[in-house]
Amino acid sequence: MKPDTALFGISEMWAAVILAFVATFMWRFLGVMLANRIKTDSFLMIWINALAYAMVAGVLMLILVYPSGILATTPLDYRLGALGLGLLCMVTLKILWLSILVGMGSFALAMYLL
Amino acid sequence: MPYLTLSPAQLVRRGIIEAINVPGFALCSTLIGFGAIAREAGFDIWMTTTTTLLVFGMPGQVAMASLYASGASLLLIFIAVCLANLRMMLMVISGSDLLNLPQHKLPLWKRVLLMQGMAITGWAQLGFKQETIAPNDLLHYYKGFAATIYVFAISGTIIGFHLDNLIPEHVLRIVIFVTPLYLLLLIINAKQTTNKLAVVIGGTLCPLLYPLAGDWAILYAGFVGGTLSAFIIRFASLRADKERS
Numbered sequence: 001m002k003p004d005t006a007l008f009g010i011s012e013m014w015a016a017v018i019l020a021f022v023a024t025f026m027w028r029f030l031g032v033m034l035a036n037r038i039k040t041d042s043f044l045m046i047w048i049n050a051l052a053y054a055m056v057a058g059v060l061m062l063i064l065v066y067p068s069g070i071l072a073t074t075p076l077d078y079r080l081g082a083l084g085l086g087l088l089c090m091v092t093l094k095i096l097w098l099s100i101l102v103g104m105g106s107f108a109l110a111m112y113l114l
Numbered sequence: 115m116p117y118l119t120l121s122p123a124q125l126v127r128r129g130i131i132e133a134i135n136v137p138g139f140a141l142c143s144t145l146i147g148f149g150a151i152a153r154e155a156g157f158d159i160w161m162t163t164t165t166t167l168l169v170f171g172m173p174g175q176v177a178m179a180s181l182y183a184s185g186a187s188l189l190l191i192f193i194a195v196c197l198a199n200l201r202m203m204l205m206v207i208s209g210s211d212l213l214n215l216p217q218h219k220l221p222l223w224k225r226v227l228l229m230q231g232m233a234i235t236g237w238a239q240l241g242f243k244q245e246t247i248a249p250n251d252l253l254h255y256y257k258g259f260a261a262t263i264y265v266f267a268i269s270g271t272i273i274g275f276h277l278d279n280l281i282p283e284h285v286l287r288i289v290i291f292v293t294p295l296y297l298l299l300l301i302i303n304a305k306q307t308t309n310k311l312a313v314v315i316g317g318t319l320c321p322l323l324y325p326l327a328g329d330w331a332i333l334y335a336g337f338v339g340g341t342l343s344a345f346i347i348r349f350a351s352l353r354a355d356k357e358r359s
Contacts, residue, residue, distance in 0.1 A: 031206025
């Protein structure tokens with residue numbers, strides 16, 4: 001744990017919190033400003049949507065493949081196997097609650113039975 | 115599938131009710147993890163809660179707390195959070211489009227306030243609900259949904275900060291696994307084929323690039339996945355149109 005120190009009269013920890021806010025808010029604000037300028041049915045909007053989906057999928061897969069904290073204590077093949085079963089269920093049956101149950105249930109079973 | 119015909123108040127209520135379900139509890143559990151990480155990093159409860167309130171984007175929050183704990187400079191923390199949360203801009207543009215926000219003629223401060231709640235959970239839910247709720251009605255649903263998951267996120271942060279040790283580890287593992295699982299299930303069910311393909315390419319590429327590119331992998335995978343899928347589907351539909359004519 002790094003001790004908190006004063007930086008220009010304010011706590012360095014608070015400075016980190018504020019910087020994290022600025023680093024996030026500026027993207028949201030830029031998004032709000034740009035949203036009105038892009039035509040809904042344009043190829044640019046299709047591309048931006050696709051970028052957002054690809055990026056979010058990337059972030060979520062990173063959380064599953066390279067987790068931090070307690071999830072890191074579980075085997076990778078259990079996580080990916082359970083995700084695969086959940087996705088298979090979603091793609092074939094298109095029932096969200098059942099797919100969550102299949103994914104979560106298979107992960108729990110793998111953790112405690114295998 | 116026909117759109118639901120509900121009043122604005124009923125849509126808000128529906129948003130609230132549907133948030134008090136898997137999305138709310140999944141997000142709450144994820145933020146329990148953040149609360150615990152922030153406490154370990156030395157942040158107090160006010161700093162931790164303020165981070166969730168203002169940032170409201172888990173990967174950026176975790177990057178901030180863990181980098182601070184590792185002794186990283188403020189500049190490095192700023193750059194890492196910028197990289198982790200760049201997707202917010204794309205999600206806000208995409209979310210505004212889903213909500214038909216320009217048509218609602220809202221003042222800037224209201225749009226900014228509404229988009230503060232636009233994180234992965236709310237955005238993925240909008241993509242999922244666009245099949246059943248008309249674009250002009252989606253804003254009412256979003257207000258109820260986003261406000262509720264915000265409350266869940268703050269509650270999770272506080273619980274994680276104070277009570278992390280009270281939740282058995284074997285339960286916590288499963289609960290934390292549900293968040294990425296749930297969100298991936300939502301986005302793989304995207305209405306447009308372009309977005310489905312983007313999820314597959316981006317989701318596959320990112321973990322493969324991560325050992326080489328670190329946090330930049332998110333940007334690379336997002337750019338390659340999004341661009342490839344947009345052009346592939348565009349090319350396929352142009353070709354289909356040509357063959358038809």
